[in-house]
Amino acid sequence: MPSKTVSKRKTELNSDDGDTHDTKKPRLENATSDPLREPHPFSAEAEENGIVLRKYYPHEMSNARAQAYNDGEIPRPMERLTAILEETSAARKKVKVKDAVVHWFKMDLRITDNRGLWEASEKAREAGVPLICIYLVSPQDFEAHLTSAVRVDFTIRTLRILKEDLAALDIPLYVETVEKRKEIPDRIIEFMEEWGASHLFTNMEYEVDELRREAKLVKMCTDHGLAMEVFHDTCVVPPGALTTGSGKQYAVYTPWYRSWVAYVHANPELLATFDPPSKNPPDARDKVAALFDCDVPDVSENKTLSKEDAKRFHAFWPAGEHEAKGRLERFCEEKIGQYAKRRNFPAQAATSSISVHLAAGTLSARTTVRTARDRNKTKKLDAGNEGIQAWISEVAWRDFYKHVLVNWPYICMNKPFKPEYSNIEWSYNASHFKAWCEGRTGFPIVDAAMRQIRGMGYMHNRCRMIVASFLSKDLLIDWRMGERFFMEHLIDGDFASNNGGWGFSSSVGIDAQPYFRIFNPLLQSEKFDPEGDYIRKWVPELKDVRGKAIHDPYGRGAAEQAKKAGYPRAIVDHKDSRNRALSAYKAGTGRDKA
């Protein structure tokens, strides 16, 4: 086995300007000195320590700095990476293949239709050298990015399957835990030198810290006489490719989507599949034998699931790309045709549940859209079968939010998309937040949804919108508290989609409505869970409540029944809290339109 000692050379990530995705970790007054060990602001531990919550969300970037990004005064992380790739282009081309080529897996845990992996495999095949794959487990990244335990567990289970799939092609997958995330670039260089690898291939991740890390690593590789290639893979259309007539990035979904469809129709190769890697040469098993022997580590201590949770989550979410393909095929076979009509009803299980696979990269967005399109007689994205069109346009939202992240990187740093919305005075009522987290607000549809996220690591999209609106409008609690809670509990947690969804639902995001839309939880419940089946499934206290009382037991004649079963009364009155929210939004934004 190669030495596991990580080089002592220090690589200071992000030291250039202090902005980092990691700022999602709230800084609390009186908090412990280690930012990775700060208690959750509303946790019992925080309360016991007498932590005083700041008025606004901690560690928020200033409006001036966000504006400087908008005005192009601060280069975006993607611009820096692109510039370094251009600067090093000639040097990278000159690098000759030595003993091996490496593919670095991140959120692309599949062998089929994986661009970076395919490019690496071609390079290795042409030179007749082995392809080596590596995955670095980074507990600090899990902490900094608030990755949920259920998502980490899914990743580890997927890695075991991926390792087997690659081994069948005589390709090793070497998995190592790197305790300090700053040491990842050094460890990669060291690993390449240990195995005589000259080329490193990887797919791009669009979060700020990751783009900066890759820019640094491209440069470091070049300085060591190595070549690193970074590919767009996770979106169907690469971020930055779509611009308005005046050359700007789109800030509204509908025109962006029209442009997205036109772009894919004009560039059909964007939906072409990348084959799995070729089998390694016969001597690979001898040459890199030690790499085949390593085990995929168990989940790190900070992210271990209880036995009971693990059992439940494993049953809901089998891991790996074979499962992903099967799920996609079954959805397209059985449900996609009715998707437009049924997608909003959480009791109907009418959506694909493939977000977990898109987040882990066990399925590519290309495969997803291509598979759906191929079932459409017109072979167009925006014509023919209504269900297929509607579903493709939902998958496109995922692309949209990643494009937004790349162009407005400050959203990664606790900043609302509209910087001027920073002045809304949020509530930090700990007992309200606790009731929301635990699904005990007394609003059955909200409580059902919050129990679904705890029970499954997943929540239906309609319910995500309902609970996000409820937290940010009815309770007027800082939307970033909810955004954070989602990341800490979702198996499909994805920064761009989650931030976009919260921004949309709390009216501070890119595609928020031009008025402060406030969902009425009762009307949402009656419309989208008309029979109350979803509520009864997740709120057992109400399982025997019949008829319309299920949506509001205390207001509709089932008070005794609810009380006896231990179901709480509503913690706020919707009408009052709606007025409070409108006033706070108007005062904060200076807008008088409601």
Ligand SMILES: Cc1cc2nc3c(=O)[nH]c(=O)nc-3n(C[C@H](O)[C@H](O)[C@H](O)COP(=O)(O)OP(=O)(O)OC[C@H]3O[C@@H](n4cnc5c(N)ncnc54)[C@H](O)[C@@H]3O)c2cc1C
């Ligand atoms: C507050 C909030 C937070 C959210 N957080 C996340 C998140 O962390 N990760 C995540 O993947 N999605 C998130 N979403 C979007 C959406 O709720 C989920 O993608 C969807 O519920 C996943 O279920 P599905 O795979 O059955 O979706 P389907 O309805 O089958 O849609 C297919 C795919 O399209 C994409 N998609 C669908 N709707 C959206 C959307 N509104 N925004 C972006 N992509 C979409 C997803 O990749 C999804 O898997 C969030 C939405 C809201 C309102």
